[in-house]
Amino acid sequence: MTGPEVLHTTGGHVLSLTLNRPEALNALTPDQRERVIHLLSGASADPAVRAVVLTGTGRGFCAGADLRGTGAVTGERIAGDVARTLRTGAQRLIAAVLDCEKPVIAAVNGTAAGLGAHLAFACDLVLAAESARFIEVFVRRGLVPDGGGAYLLPRLVGPQRAKELMFFGDALTAADAERMGLVNRAVPDGDLDKTARAWAERLAAGPTRALALTKQLVNASLDTDRTTAFAAEAAAQEINMTTADAQEGVRSFVERRSPEYRGR
Template sequence: MSGEAAGTAPRDGAEAGPRDATVLHSLDGGVSWITLNRPEAMNAVTRDQRERIIALLAEASADPAVRAVVLTATGRGFCAGADLRSTPAPTGERVPGDVARTIRLGAQRLIAAVLDCEKPVIAAVNGTAAGIGAHLAFACDLVLAADTARFIEVFVRRGLVPDGGGAYLLPRLVGPQRAKELMFFGDALSAADAERLGLVNRTVPGEELEALTKEWAGRLAAGPTRALALTKQLVNASLDGDRATAFAAEAAAQEINMTTRDANEGVASFVERRSPEYRGR
């Protein structure tokens, strides 16, 4: 995956209308592929793109045909952050609360949409992920990266406080000291170093990224979808609560999961010594 062909090309059923030209979307084998498509801007995300991604993630949660999601991009960049040039200029005097509201309704909604998606989400990071782009990747359940990818906590370079959930995500992924190092200095982190720190699951040569993404997404799409959703919720919630709360949530999740067809199929296949056939229900 290199140059303008990097990222994931539209598949059968991809939406190609003008409204969606900057966010390509297709459903292939139970996998919803969401591809940022502004390579000339290193995929700096606009307001319209943000809203489109949020909507597609909500649709993925509700659609039984979707069993996994991939976020990726075309060109040399995964996402260079928010496209400030596309943000409308203030028309009046700034009032206290305006900035907080903008962040709450914008960047934070985008990150929450990934965290709350009821299907497992893979980030296939084909290039630079900076600012909100890095946080978009880190919010995903699994992160695959091309060896040329870089992750940059760029906020400090602009004199800004990290937003888009950065101060929430990073300490949980790498611990407070490492998180502060990344956020205080804003140095570019190579894909190899990101993997070493635990921010990336696998780093591969760029030309192998799409194949690995397809493999992982296919395995997830063939899995017990509701069990994966409940597992995602348990892991995410466990970082914010105490042991008693986590244990109670675990028991409740297992109770809910045992009502699904896939859970019964998994148990039956074990007893019958055969491979399970999960249907996502």
């Protein structure tokens, strides 16, 4: 393979991130993972970026973590190494998506397995090509799901469905993933890039800070009680009303015209 392992371009306020190891179905190397984390962190702080699209090249979206050369099966291991590796690796990647202050769209172009499936499910919106497959592959390898899977899946499909996926490790079609609520839309393969771009452009034209605060509220909603959730909602609205976009939104309503948001 030639070229960078993560391609990235910004245009029209949309950051496009493309995993670029097609010969390995975009299985994530540590360097690749760190690059994605860095770019997502940068997107949060960059006013020129107002939406993110994450996809892959070739037949795979992401086949999970690349275990070659990691000593996963052989080699000396010290107690605590595995947990530490997860905390600083796969879990940081999933947290980077969940914590990104810009909406992140997964455009799943092919196989999404293990950590790759969880990377997609952590995104705010998920589009999948009809040929895409989602596989909770861990049980096939005698492993416990990681990369936030046991946190994400029950919140998306409920505990029984999550256990079915994780216990059997069967491949899930894009259409079935859509029916279960893991995917927002399953689209023809040739329409994936176009649809992802259209959704990203709509988000990029929206009130960026309001979207960030909405994402934060929704992501926290299943981990808190009503009193805390209501307090967080009130605080978010208080913060948001200081933004130029909120003031533009109210002003455009009064003036009976379409708002022109600038992401500030």
